[in-house]
Amino acid sequence: xxxxxxxxxxxxxxxxxxxxxxxxxxxxxxxxxxxxxxxxxxxxxxxxxxxxxxxxxxxxxxxxxxxxxxxxxxxxxxxxxxxxxxxxxxxxxxxxxxxxxxxxxxxxxxxxxxxxxxxxxxxxxxxxxxxxxxxxxxxxxxxxxxxxxxxxxxxxxxxxxxxxxxxxxxxxxxxxxxxxxxxxxxxxxxxxxxxxxxxxxxxxxxxxxxxxxxxxxxxxxxxxxxxxxxxxxxxxxxxxxxxxxxxxxxxxxxxxxxxxxxxxxxxxxxxxxxxxxxxxxxxxxxxxxxxxxxxxxxxxxxxxxxxxxxxxxxxxxxxxxxxxxxxxxxxxxxxxxxxxxxxxxxxxxxxxxxxxxxxxxxxxxxxxxxxxxxxxxxxxxxxxxxxxxxxxxxxxxxxxxxxxxxxxxxxxxxxxxxxxxxxxxxxxxxxxxxxxxxxxxxxxxxxxxxxxxxxxxxxxxxxxxxxxxxxxxxxxxxxxxxxxxxxxxxxxxxxxxxxxxxxxxxxxxxxxxxxxxxxxxxxxxxxxxxxxxxxxxxxxxxxxxxxxxxxxxxxxxxxxxxxxxxxxxxxxxxxxxxxxxxxxxxxxxxxxxxxxxxxxxxxxxxxxxxxxxxxxxxxxxxxxxxxxxxxxxxxxxxxxxxxxxxxxxxxxxxxxxxxxxxxxxxxxxxxxxxxxxxxxxxxxxxxxxxxxxxxxxxxxxxxxxxxxxxxxxxxxxxxxxxxxxxxxxxxxxxxxxxxxxxxxxxxxxxxxxxxxxxxxxxxxxxx
Ligand SMILES: Nc1nc2c(c(=O)[nH]1)N[C@H]1C(S)=C(S)[C@@H](COP(=O)(O)OP(=O)(O)OC[C@H]3O[C@@H](n4cnc5c(=O)[nH]c(N)nc54)[C@H](O)[C@@H]3O)O[C@H]1N2
Ligand SMILES: Nc1nc2c(c(=O)[nH]1)N[C@H]1C(S)=C(S)[C@@H](COP(=O)(O)OP(=O)(O)OC[C@H]3O[C@@H](n4cnc5c(=O)[nH]c(N)nc54)[C@H](O)[C@@H]3O)O[C@H]1N2
Ligand SMILES: [Mo]
Numbered sequence: 001x002x003x004x005x006x007x008x009x010x011x012x013x014x015x016x017x018x019x020x021x022x023x024x025x026x027x028x029x030x031x032x033x034x035x036x037x038x039x040x041x042x043x044x045x046x047x048x049x050x051x052x053x054x055x056x057x058x059x060x061x062x063x064x065x066x067x068x069x070x071x072x073x074x075x076x077x078x079x080x081x082x083x084x085x086x087x088x089x090x091x092x093x094x095x096x097x098x099x100x101x102x103x104x105x106x107x108x109x110x111x112x113x114x115x116x117x118x119x120x121x122x123x124x125x126x127x128x129x130x131x132x133x134x135x136x137x138x139x140x141x142x143x144x145x146x147x148x149x150x151x152x153x154x155x156x157x158x159x160x161x162x163x164x165x166x167x168x169x170x171x172x173x174x175x176x177x178x179x180x181x182x183x184x185x186x187x188x189x190x191x192x193x194x195x196x197x198x199x200x201x202x203x204x205x206x207x208x209x210x211x212x213x214x215x216x217x218x219x220x221x222x223x224x225x226x227x228x229x230x231x232x233x234x235x236x237x238x239x240x241x242x243x244x245x246x247x248x249x250x251x252x253x254x255x256x257x258x259x260x261x262x263x264x265x266x267x268x269x270x271x272x273x274x275x276x277x278x279x280x281x282x283x284x285x286x287x288x289x290x291x292x293x294x295x296x297x298x299x300x301x302x303x304x305x306x307x308x309x310x311x312x313x314x315x316x317x318x319x320x321x322x323x324x325x326x327x328x329x330x331x332x333x334x335x336x337x338x339x340x341x342x343x344x345x346x347x348x349x350x351x352x353x354x355x356x357x358x359x360x361x362x363x364x365x366x367x368x369x370x371x372x373x374x375x376x377x378x379x380x381x382x383x384x385x386x387x388x389x390x391x392x393x394x395x396x397x398x399x400x401x402x403x404x405x406x407x408x409x410x411x412x413x414x415x416x417x418x419x420x421x422x423x424x425x426x427x428x429x430x431x432x433x434x435x436x437x438x439x440x441x442x443x444x445x446x447x448x449x450x451x452x453x454x455x456x457x458x459x460x461x462x463x464x465x466x467x468x469x470x471x472x473x474x475x476x477x478x479x480x481x482x483x484x485x486x487x488x489x490x491x492x493x494x495x496x497x498x499x500x501x502x503x504x505x506x507x508x509x510x511x512x513x514x515x516x517x518x519x520x521x522x523x524x525x526x527x528x529x530x531x532x533x534x535x536x537x538x539x540x541x542x543x544x545x546x547x548x549x550x551x552x553x554x555x556x557x558x559x560x561x562x563x564x565x566x567x568x569x570x571x572x573x574x575x576x577x578x579x580x581x582x583x584x585x586x587x588x589x590x591x592x593x594x595x596x597x598x599x600x601x602x603x604x605x606x607x608x609x610x611x612x613x614x615x616x617x618x619x620x621x622x623x624x625x626x627x628x629x630x631x632x633x634x635x636x637x638x639x640x641x642x643x644x645x646x647x648x649x650x651x652x653x654x655x656x657x658x659x660x661x662x663x664x665x666x667x668x669x670x671x672x673x674x675x676x677x678x679x680x681x682x683x684x685x686x687x688x689x690x691x692x693x694x695x696x697x698x699x700x701x702x703x704x705x706x707x708x709x710x711x712x713x714x715x716x717x718x719x720x721x722x723x724x725x726x727x728x729x730x731x732x733x734x735x736x737x738x739x740x741x742x743x744x745x746x747x748x749x750x751x752x753x754x755x756x757x758x759x760x761x762x763x764x765x766x767x
Pocket of ligand 1: 069070201202237238240265267298299378380382418656657658659661757
């Protein structure tokens with residue numbers, strides 16, 4: 001069993017038993033017929049056949065609902081066959097399951113018992129159906145009315161010494177309407193303590209892009225993939241995490257483009273794609289995707305990129321045609337110092353650090369030298385390192401040198417995680433203070449928002465640990481398991497007097513709680529949200545800045561669920577008791593009114609009402625317009641980035657914590673990682689065969705992973721060693737099981753994102 005951490009005898013980590021591993025060769029393609037088969041198995045099992053087929057046909061369609069999975073955009077004309085992927089289907093199955101967790105379930109199982117279930121078991125229980133309360137000293141949740149639940153929260157909030165003793169977390173599935181209202185209430189209440197899942201995700205991208213290009217979002221549109229000459233996919237595994245992106249990569253290839261992947265692993269989804277929408281994808285060989293795979297060592301992307309930049313600069317000296325000098329002169333600042341800085345590094349040194357064979361680097365340089373429509377896509381492989389911000393700035397350097405911004409077929413593409421994580425930020429979920437936003441809110445709503453910077457995820461956890469925060473509220477997500485340093489975070493949550501989860505499904509954050517805990521069950525994306533007989537819709541923003549509608553179609557999991565805006569409004573109304581300049585009750589039921597206010601507060605949302613129909617509308621994006629007026633001297637900025645430093649001793653490895661093919665973050669859909677050939681087991685650690693020989697490990701040897709920072713040892717127990725094609729000195733294992741190893745005090749410079757992809761560990765063999 002995992003460690004016990006509390007007064008209630010709760011396990012923050014869950015069981016460590018093995019589930020029966022089977023290994024096969026890693027797959028050399030993604031999707032295809034097996035993808036369809038597995039998708040349907042998942043949905044049929046959870047939802048039954050008729051409901052599954054009816055629902056899947058509405059997913060990502062113009063009048064339908066937005067997939068609750070990732071944030072990849074829909075094509076202009078969604079396929080009539082169904083616009084969804086294997087993992088979108090799994091996300092739907094998880095939400096629209098026919099199984100239910102009712103009061104009888106909670107009467108039968110105590111939180112102590114449930115905490116010894118695996119995340120997989122907990123998630124498979126079914127949907128939450130009614131508000132529940134866990135009273136002080138009790139180990140069973142019991143039913144409570146909505147009004148009494150709101151009253152408990154309102155009382156606790158009123159009892160605080162200052163509003164900064166409360167924290168309000170947001171995960172990225174909430175609609176724009178819910179997130180806007182939530183942010184409004186939090187500010188009206190008086191704090192900016194708004195950590196969100198972005199803090200653990202693309203925060204490094206936001207910081208890097210804001211500083212270099214003046215907007216924290218990507219610049220490409222979906223159609224840019226049709227005309228891109230080169231797409232670089234770096235630190236991202238689209239086959240599993242953004243499967244619909246593979247169709248965009250396929251188009252790029254069909255139109256003559258090249259794909260370069262930079263990843264310590266050779267991910268199946270980047271090798272070959274068998275498009276399930278095409279005959280060739282079902283019975284044929286599909287489309288080969290990656291032209292060059294650069295198997296970089298973990299966290300040595302800056303070294304590799306610098307090497308590429310140096311080699312390109314050398315070629316440019318010969319004919320002045322490799323870089324876009326006109327672009328550099330017109331739009332950028334810092335070119336000369338970038339070139340000077342590159343002089344500091346030796347090619348041989350960079351080559352050795354990044355671990356990539358020189359012939360492949362040269363091949364890459366040859367491709368890039370002659371092309372100027374380049375897209376760079378990235379995700380967590382770049383952001384979750386100490387130098388996450390610099391990783392991304394080095395990518396921006398390359399795009400600036402090549403003039404690959406603000407034109408068709410070129411640009412930045414941070415591939416977002418949750419389906420509306422970008423929208424939540426856009427409408428105000430942010431722990432930083434924006435003077436402009438505060439001014440607009442004051443004008444529209446007649447109250448003065450707080451001006452003190454709020455806490456992000458890492459600092460929120462620390463504040464709870466230090467007893468400076470007493471109330472924790474989460475709009476979605478699974479804070480305990482998603483955040484770093486699981487046992488420390490567990491202590492933090494248990495330090496609170498009240499923890500509140502607004503959720504669709506049970507997870508470990510409902511079990512590791514404050515003295516009192518509330519579960520407020522909410523509608524999912526796929527469900528009908530009705531008011532006085534009429535169905536309501538919400539809006540979301542995808543990874544490319546398009547805002548569009550989403551309208552559920554399924555009968556809700558229980559008649560006692562409330563929509564997220566209604567819950568937020570209910571809390572606000574209970575807290576203010578009618579004495580506030582905002583009409584919370586009316587706002588929370590009338591989404592048109594919320595949208596009207598969003599339009600008044602934020603630029604770019606004009607006509608949100610009419611235009612969010614159909615395929616939606618683009619929000620403004622200064623990079624697309626090559627407008628850098630907000631940046632120093634009105635120019636896009638080159639950056640000088642440092643190499644990552646890891647001084648490892650002989651028996652230390654660098655561990656990246658990644659997703660299997662059968663999970664959505666902390667939600668475990670199943671126990672297989674099909675593309676990597678690992679079946680029925682999650683407690684595995686992937687290791688290079690040469691390292692196995694060197695350290696005398698055999699396949700299936702059982703080890704503990706141990707990290708040690710500032711003298712404190714953290715241990716993830718019982719993992720099986722698996723030989724895998726991964727650079728020497730590097731390891732990979734799945735999160736959330738390995739989050740216990742990530743030290744709370746180690747996070748990216750500037751963005752504070754935990755270092756989930758470069759944890760220094762040792763392996764201790766178990767007998
Ligand atoms: N099905 C499914 N879809 C999802 C999710 C999910 O869990 N399941 N999660 C969603 C969310 S919130 C997010 S943020 C995204 C995450 O999407 P990804 O970022 O693709 O997810 P990870 O599994 O964290 O994979 C990171 C990839 O980066 C590589 N990598 C790790 N370290 C390095 C490095 O130092 N350098 C380089 N070049 N590569 C590295 C890994 O080998 C892996 O291929 O997906 C979203 N979509
Ligand atoms: N070690 C390590 N840690 C990581 C990462 C990593 O790569 N490595 N990745 C990080 C990343 S990128 C992210 S984004 C975070 C994710 O962190 P979170 O967003 O906090 O976690 P999720 O697992 O996505 O949250 C799942 C829960 O959300 C609830 N939920 C689902 N749909 C809805 C809905 O529509 N409304 C509401 N109210 N609730 C809903 C369900 O109860 C479900 O159990 O984890 C981070 N943690
Ligand atoms: Mo994420």
